[in-house]
Amino acid sequence: MIISLVLMGKSRFHWLCFPFLRLTGSFRRCPPSKRSLIIGIVCVIYLFFVVSQFGYSLQSQDRRTDKDKYRHTRGLYNLETSDALPDSVPTRSNVVYITLKTKRLKPANIRGTIRPKLRKKVRRNITAGSAFTQNKLATLEQDAGQINLNFESNTSLGEIRDVNYKTLDLFHKSHIDEQTDSHISSIRIYSQRAPPWLSTQDVKAMRFLADSKVLRVKEVFHGDSPSLLIFQGETGVSVTDQRNTERNDACGGRCGIINSPVDNTEVFAFHLDRVLGLNRTLPAVSRMFSFLHDGQPCPVISWDASLYPEGLAAGSSTVRLTWGEYQSSLKQRCWLKNISPKPDSGCSTVHHFEWSKMALFDFLLQIHSRLDQSCCGFRPRLEDLCVELGHHGRCVDQNHIQLANIVHRGHDPRHLVFTNNKGFFDRNEDNLDFRLLEGIKELPEQVVSVLRSRKLREKLLQSLFLDQTYWESQGGRQGIDKLIDVIERRVKVLLTYINAHGVKVITMNA
Structure with missing residues (x-):
């Protein structure tokens, strides 16, 4: 049996090798010339095969290299700091290319009324010199190099007796802060x-x-109102014109108001106002001053002298109304269709549509300092200002509660200006202040269309991205998204309120 298997294996081997043996035998019997020709043909075929394989491998390697380059470079553009884009960047009008940062520099401070902790060694008293302590002056000496403190009397202002100025003249041997040291603007477009x-x-x-050189900083007191910290920036106005202007104005030239770092909602409010198309707030940016608040980002708001037509001593052009008078004016629809109200109607100078715009804006940001200063429309906390000052107890007699911060320009009494926009992002949907919407029967169609378009987030991201200091102070994209999440949830509540209460959405061009 074993012998038969062995013989069978040998026969199969010979059968498989027979063609090769026959071919080699024929090749040996061929003349030498034919043998050389056959060998040459085989070599040419082999050489062609090797060359083709080598070229294919190089082509595959180039393709892999191109893919790796595309993988590492896609989505990254070499952006310049000027308004114009390089030729290599695909541009489209009204597009802001957002570069996201994965690392949050600081946690988002989403509460607008957090009070900064006072240091035990440095106590701040509410006096004329409260803005700059001795420690701040020492810091200024290091930053500016030369400081000239001038305590101006009220004689230069004539009739303004209750306005005190403390001026800080900064003569620049070097720039004041880090942002002005560099030529790169913090407003990125x-x-x-x-x-x-x-x-x-x-x-x-x-x-x-955001970028102007700070020439002088003043702390201005006017009556019982909180003091204003105003900085004067470098401008093309001559020194003589600045002095002439300063006789009737707190600012000679071009200025900005510096607020506390906890009032950062002013910047968000400005961008929300512009995105919604209301155009009722003053321009605001976030800026860091090395001589204030330990270099923390502060909201800086554009100074508008038209809000004080009779000077700072007389205060801003404010409308005096109680809650009951306000509700009565809403029912009378004052100044609608440019019809002058009757003298005994109790109407103010403000156009009827302005109340609807302000109520919508205040509801989205939960600003209660105008229409609900006593916090009657929601559950305040013990640390809220209305509770600390005892205003919340006035809600028993709501009709006699005075409205506050209803401001307009001196030459334009029909339209409001939204100032002191201290909003709250930490109120849940079950504790929103619906008192802000009480008596409102119409809302602007243009604003509501933006809220319904589901493009509010995209527009706010593009707008807020322009202010690099504010963007980074809120934690970059992650922190800004959290703020927009709050606004979007309130938008849903507002749209539900509109449908449930039959609020009309109309065109408001006035």
């Missing part, structure tokens, strides 16, 4: 132009507030 909701004047004001 990478597309060919700014978003359409920001006007040319808005962009100029933002660049001035």
Whole structure:
């Protein structure tokens, strides 16, 4: 059996090798010339095969290299800091290319009324010199190099007796803060132009507030109102014109108001106002001053002298109304269709549509300092100002509660200006202040269309991205998204309120 298997294996081997043996035998019997020709043909075929394989491997390697380059470079553009884009960047009008940062520099401070902790060694008293302590002056000496403190009397202002000025003249041997040291603006616009909701004047004001050299800082007191910290920036106005202007104005030239770091919602409010198309707030940016608040980002708001037509001593052009008078004016629809109200109607100078715009804006940001200063429309906390000052107890007699911060320009009494926009992002949907919407029967169609378009987040991201200091102070994209999440949830509540209460959405061009 074993012998048969062995013989069978040998026969199969010979059968398989027979063609090769026959071919080699024929090759040996061929003449030498034919043998050389056959060998040459085989070599040519082999050489062609080797060359083709080598070329294919090089082509595959180039393709892999191109893919790796594309993988590492896609989505990254070499952006310049000027308004114009390089030729290699694919541009489209009104587009802002956002570069996201994965690392949050600081946690988002989403509460607008957090009070900074006072240091035990440095106590701040509410006096004329409260803005700059001795420690701040020492810091200023290091930053500015030379300081000239001038305590001006009220004689230069004539009739203004209750206004005190403390001026700080900064003569620059070097720039004041880090932002002005560099030539790179903190207002970053990478597309060919700014978003359409920001006007040319808005962009100029933002660049001035963020990048101008600080020439002088004043702390201005006027009556019982909180003091204003105003800085004067470098401008083309001559020194003589500045002095003449300063006789009737707190600012000679071009200025900005510096607020506390906890009032950062002023910047968000400005961009929300422009995105919604209301255009009722003053331009605001975030800026860091090395001589204030330990270099923390502060909201800086454009100074508008038209809000004080009779000077700071007389205060701003404020409408005096109680809650009951306000509700009565809403029912009478004052100044609608430019019809003058009767003298005994109790109407104010404000157009009827302005109340609807302000109520909508205040509801989204939960600003209660205008229409609900006593916190009657929600559950305040013990640390809220209305509770600390005892205003919350006035809600028993709501009709006699005075409205506050209803401001208009001296030459334009029909339209409001939204100032002191201290909003709250930490109120849940079950504790929103619906008192802000009480008596409102119409809302502007333009604003509601933006809220319904589901493009509010995209527009706010593009707008807020322009202010690099504010963007980074809120934690970059992650922190800004959290703020927009709050606004979007309130938008849903507002749209539900509109449908449930039959609020009309109409065109408001006045």
